[in-house]
Amino acid sequence: MRRIISATVLNESGVLNRLTGLLTKRQFNIENITVGHTEDPAVSKVTLTVWVEDDRKAEQLVKQLHKQINILKVRDLTNMSLVSRELALIKVLTTPDTRSEIKMLIEPFRATVLDVSLENVTLEVTGDGEKIDALIELLRPYGIKEISRTGVTAIPRGTQKKVLEFHPYSIM
Amino acid sequence: MKASWVAENKSVETSLVSGAELFIQGLQNENVEVLFGYPGGAVLPIYDALYKSEMKHVLTRHEQGAIHAAQGYARVTGKPGVVLATSGPGATNLVTGIADAMIDSIPLVIFTGQVATTVIGTDAFQEADIVGITMPITKHNYQVQRAEDLPRIMKEAFHIANTGRKGPVLIDIPKDVAVRTAEVKEVSAIYLPGYQPTLKPNILQVKRLNEALLQAKRPVLLTGAGVLAASAEKELLVFAEYHQIPVAQTLLGLGGFPAEHPLCLGMAGMHGTYASNMALYDCDLLIGVGARFDDRLTGNLDHFAKRAVVAHIDIDPAEIGKNVPTEIPIVGCAKETLSALNQTRGDKGDYSDWISQLTQFKSEFPLTYKTDVSELKPQKLMQILHDVTKGEAIVSTDVGQHQMWAAQYYTFLEPNRWITSGGLGTMGFGFPAAIGAKVGKPELPVIAVVGDGGFQMTLQELGVLQDWELPVIVVIVNNKSLGMVRQWQEIFYEKRFSHSLLDIQPDFIKLASAYGIDGKRAETESDVREALTLALASKKPFVLDCVVTADENVYPMIAPGKGLHEMIGVRG
Numbered sequence: 166m167r168r169i170i171s172a173t174v175l176n177e178s179g180v181l182n183r184l185t186g187l188l189t190k191r192q193f194n195i196e197n198i199t200v201g202h203t204e205d206p207a208v209s210k211v212t213l214t215v216w217v218e219d220d221r222k223a224e225q226l227v228k229q230l231h232k233q234i235n236i237l238k239v240r241d242l243t244n245m246s247l248v249s250r251e252l253a254l255i256k257v258l259t260t261p262d263t264r265s266e267i268k269m270l271i272e273p274f275r276a277t278v279l280d281v282s283l284e285n286v287t288l289e290v291t292g293d294g295e296k297i298d299a300l301i302e303l304l305r306p307y308g309i310k311e312i313s314r315t316g317v318t319a320i321p322r323g324t325q326k327k328v329l330e331f332h333p334y335s336i337m
Numbered sequence: 338m339k340a341s342w343v344a345e346n347k348s349v350e351t352s353l354v355s356g357a358e359l360f361i362q363g364l365q366n367e368n369v370e371v372l373f374g375y376p377g378g379a380v381l382p383i384y385d386a387l388y389k390s391e392m393k394h395v396l397t398r399h400e401q402g403a404i405h406a407a408q409g410y411a412r413v414t415g416k417p418g419v420v421l422a423t424s425g426p427g428a429t430n431l432v433t434g435i436a437d438a439m440i441d442s443i444p445l446v447i448f449t450g451q452v453a454t455t456v457i458g459t460d461a462f463q464e465a466d467i468v469g470i471t472m473p474i475t476k477h478n479y480q481v482q483r484a485e486d487l488p489r490i491m492k493e494a495f496h497i498a499n500t501g502r503k504g505p506v507l508i509d510i511p512k513d514v515a516v517r518t519a520e521v522k523e524v525s526a527i528y529l530p531g532y533q534p535t536l537k538p539n540i541l542q543v544k545r546l547n548e549a550l551l552q553a554k555r556p557v558l559l560t561g562a563g564v565l566a567a568s569a570e571k572e573l574l575v576f577a578e579y580h581q582i583p584v585a586q587t588l589l590g591l592g593g594f595p596a597e598h599p600l601c602l603g604m605a606g607m608h609g610t611y612a613s614n615m616a617l618y619d620c621d622l623l624i625g626v627g628a629r630f631d632d633r634l635t636g637n638l639d640h641f642a643k644r645a646v647v648a649h650i651d652i653d654p655a656e657i658g659k660n661v662p663t664e665i666p667i668v669g670c671a672k673e674t675l676s677a678l679n680q681t682r683g684d685k686g687d688y689s690d691w692i693s694q695l696t697q698f699k700s701e702f703p704l705t706y707k708t709d710v711s712e713l714k715p716q717k718l719m720q721i722l723h724d725v726t727k728g729e730a731i732v733s734t735d736v737g738q739h740q741m742w743a744a745q746y747y748t749f750l751e752p753n754r755w756i757t758s759g760g761l762g763t764m765g766f767g768f769p770a771a772i773g774a775k776v777g778k779p780e781l782p783v784i785a786v787v788g789d790g791g792f793q794m795t796l797q798e799l800g801v802l803q804d805w806e807l808p809v810i811v812v813i814v815n816n817k818s819l820g821m822v823r824q825w826q827e828i829f830y831e832k833r834f835s836h837s838l839l840d841i842q843p844d845f846i847k848l849a850s851a852y853g854i855d856g857k858r859a860e861t862e863s864d865v866r867e868a869l870t871l872a873l874a875s876k877k878p879f880v881l882d883c884v885v886t887a888d889e890n891v892y893p894m895i896a897p898g899k900g901l902h903e904m905i906g907v908r909g
Contacts, residue, residue: 175531183472190473221658228655234477234497237531 167196168223169249169319172211172230173203173238180235184211187229193217197251197316208237212318242319246326249319253297254279255288258308267307274300285310293317356484356515357386360448363491364392366524367446369419371395371410371776373403377423378463379450382515395776395805398797400427402769404434405795408443409733409773412756413781415568417444417498418773424450425463428509429470433763435505436474440760441589442566444503446494451480453513468509476504481511485519492524501534502653503566534652538669543677545665546624546648551684553622553646555691556582559605559634562589562759563627563652563671570594570752572675573626579679581688583695585613587628589759592749602695603704606634607895608741611702612695614901617642625649627671630660631760640900650674702907704745706892713861715739715814715885719746721862722784722812725869730754730782733771735791736762738820741891743786754781765794771809772801782810782873789815789842799852802878810872811880813845816887824890849880856880 174180181200188195196214203210217223223241230239242249255276257267267286268278276290290300294317301312354362360383364372371393376384387394397403400422407418422431428449438445452461468480477497479490487510494506550556564573570593577584577600584594585605594601605613614636617623623645628634630649635641641661648665649657657666667674706716719742722732732747733756734740740757749755756774758766771785792813802809814820822837849856857868859881872879892906 179468179472182469186472221662225655225659232653232655234529234532 166217166243168215168217168226168241168243169247169317170213170215170227170230171240171242171319172213172236174209174211175235175237176202176207176209177235180209181211183233184230184236187233188215188226191226191229193222193226197314199316199318201318212316214317240321242321246322246324247319248322249293249317250291251294251297251317252289252291252315253301254313255290255301255304255309256285256311257288257304258285258310263307267304270303271300276300352521353518354521355382355386355518356481356487356510357382359484359487359519359521360491360510360515361386361390361392362521363488364419366488367417367491367495370416372419372421373397373406373410373773374421375400375403375423375427377427377450379424379452379512380421380427380448380510380515382512383421383448383450383510394421395772395801397769397772398800399795400430401433401765402772402795402798402801404431404445404447405437405763405766405769406773406776406798406801407445408434408438408766409756409770410777411438411443411445411773412770413731413753413774414777415566415753416777417446417495420445420447422447422449423463424452424467424512425465427463428467429465432470432474433761435471435507437758437761437763437766438505439474439476441758442503442562443505444498445505446491446498447505447507449507449509450515451509451511454482454511455513457511467507471507474505475507476502478507478509480509481514483519484514484517485522487514487519488522488524493527493529496527497529497532501532535654535668536652536670536673538650538667538674538677540677540681542665542667543674543681546667546678547681547683549622549646549648549665550580550582551686553686554688555620556580556622556624556686556688557602557616557620558582558584559587559617559623559625559628560584560590560593561587561626561628562593563650564590564593565752566627567652567671567673568752569627569670569672569675572672572679574598575679576675579682580685581692582624583616583692585609585616587631587634587759588744588757590628591744591755592752595750596748597750599696600692602699604744605901607636608745608891608893609634610699610704611893611904611907612698614895614904615698616695618901620645623647625651625661626675627651629656632660635660635901636895636903637898637900640902704893705908706889709886710862712886713859713865713883715742715816715889716746717862718812718814718865718883718885719743719786721865722786722869723747725866725873726782726784728754730784731756731771731774731778732784732786733757733767733774734786735764735767735788736821737764737788737791738816738824738889738891739786739788739814741821742814745891764788764791766791768792768811769795769798771811772798772807775807775809776805783808785809785811787811787813788820789813789817789845790819790839792845793842796848799849799854799878799880802854803852807878808876809878810869811849811878813880813882815842815845815882815884816889817842818887820889821891823888827888827890828896845880845882854878854880856882858882858884860884
């Protein structure tokens with residue numbers, strides 16, 4: 166299944182290389198990855214989405230990441246109550262006829278127009294992956310010229326459900 | 338006023354030292370006794386500082402020799418082995434040894450030279466991205482950007498290498514960093530927020546294991562290198578004897594529990610004893626201590642300890658549940674955990690039926706081979722080595738048939754006498770590792786048991802024996818082939834011996850003699866006894882080329898994909 170893992174890392178050169186190298190070595194395929202600063206300039210946060218076969222492999226991934234000296238904290242957010250967002254920039258072909266139609270179409274998605282030229286418009290949309298996928302499908306008939314997606318970044322909600330559905334393979 | 342200003346300024350000036358000098362000071366702070374290394378362009382400033390210092394340096398004849406020697410040293414002393422090599426090819430020649438140390442959890446601190454920071458990334462002469470190359474095969478690695486960072490990095494590196502699950506740490510030092518000066522400062526306490534190994538076990542899990550022991554009828558201990566790394570042999574003995582739990586050992590765990598103890602079942606795994614493997618197959622409580630359930634040990638996981646509650650004691654949480662589902666996970670160092678178990682022990686279970694069954698297996702299906710007085714059997718050779726050295730020698734090996742025979746027949750009575758390349762299976766490891774072991778433990782006899790193939794990979798280190806007059810005895814188990822490859826080709830590839838027969842080989846005795854080292858060729862058991870007794874008494878290096886039965890195979894054996902109960906060749 167798809168898992169969202171969040172890792173708090175020291176903001177040092179080579180950390181990302183170490184992290185992705187570890188995933189390659191253990192044959193995990195990264196779907197997407199985002200990195201950015203946190204409230205502490207010495208610390209960065211990496212959010213990655215990986216496809217993992219089972220809970221055992223997921224547990225192994227978290228443990229292996231945790232072993233790295235400059236990775237401070239690793240959390241599997243998959244079964245947590247969380248807010249996650251992804252941003253996409255979409256360049257769609259337009260004609261004078263379709264331009265206003267597209268504008269109406271994107272409204273429920275709360276997408277905004279960033280740039281307009283004679284032949285195309287560039288849109289910005291934020292949300293979870295499914296919402297972005299849905300918008301892309303809607304726009305596809307008009308002709309999509311280019312898409313650039315950021316990948317998921319996530320944070321657990323302030324209040325968590327009491328019952329933990331995730332059963333760790335072994336409890337530490 | 339002016340005079341005092343000058344004096345003050347002068348004192349500041351004199352406290353400035355070069356990166357290379359900081360390096361020497363760092364080694365002294367860590368009580369490093371010896372470096373294994375090889376010089377080159379990028380480490381010239383460091384070697385110059387070394388020249389002016391008192392630090393002992395063993396010059397090997399190849400960087401691979403240096404790192405394996407450091408591994409042997411670390412394995413017998415428990416201290417990190419320290420390696421120094423130059424940039425580019427010097428550094429890449431260390432890679433095999435680094436990977437070997439990583440997979441077998443051997444503490445090393447490796448220093449490599451690097452081209453100057455001003456030219457890093459320009460494909461400069463002898464530049465290699467060793468930090469990138471070794472990232473997946475080191476516990477941690479660093480590139481030093483400023484001379485003033487070196488003392489802190491060295492302190493961290495030694496700490497990381499020799500605590501928690503031990504392993505290799507590499508420090509890459511650009512040439513200009515070694516030349517530039519910095520102030521000598523006291524290094525503050527180590528601050529590594531991302532590295533806090535758990536040593537003390539969770540007491541609830543310890544309790545659960547004690548309860549499981551009461552429930553169990555057929556418990557078995559599987560002990561690995563973690564017992565040796567934590568020096569937990571005494572605690573293990575107390576634990577096993579109190580509860581009367583039989584002990585199976587991993588290849589790297591040999592010596593952690595006395596081989597001649599009535600509870601000892603011997604080595605488990607692909608070429609393990611029948612008693613050990615059947616105990617692991619049939620047990621109802623498996624207690625792994627500092628062992629990582631490697632595939633050569635478990636065989637097919639579908640048949641491994643299927644009816645057992647698995648308890649796993651390991652310092653590395655990532656090992657728990659990695660290969661074998663674990664009901665009682667205990668993260669902690671073997672010593673602390675076994676003492677906690679010993680302190681909280683309660684009633685004992687009754688395992689007498691189980692023990693008598695396993696004891697019967699031991700006597701009914703011992704390790705065995707067909708004796709033939711007209712030939713020197715390799716298994717017999719190992720038994721003779723044990724007899725002549727009274728089991729006191731440090732024995733190091735490469736990988737392959739000779740390694741398995743040494744593991745099966747040398748009978749390790751004491752800890753830290755066994756050095757072998759377990760996880761990585763490195764040919765050419767045994768001989769340089771023996772050199773390092775002799776440097777670390779000069780008071781013990783050291784025997785490098787090597788194959789004729791593996792010896793040819795690192796035999797240039799005979800130069801070190803000659804140089805230091807190190808009384809290491811090299812025993813070549815000579816079957817004129819890459820024995821284990823040949824064995825697999827015989828069994829699984831219909832005897833198509835593709836490139837595994839080494840009919841052409843040098844005269845090893847003449848070769849030794851070219852290095853000024855005595856040697857002898859042995860073709861019979863009495864040849865071996867005689868030569869070995871003389872060699873041990875002479876306190877000089879010696880090469881003993883033993884011509885053994887060429888087509889002898891290692892048995893018993895579990896074929897790949899088979900379970901522990903599917904052993905072949907149990908009776909010779």
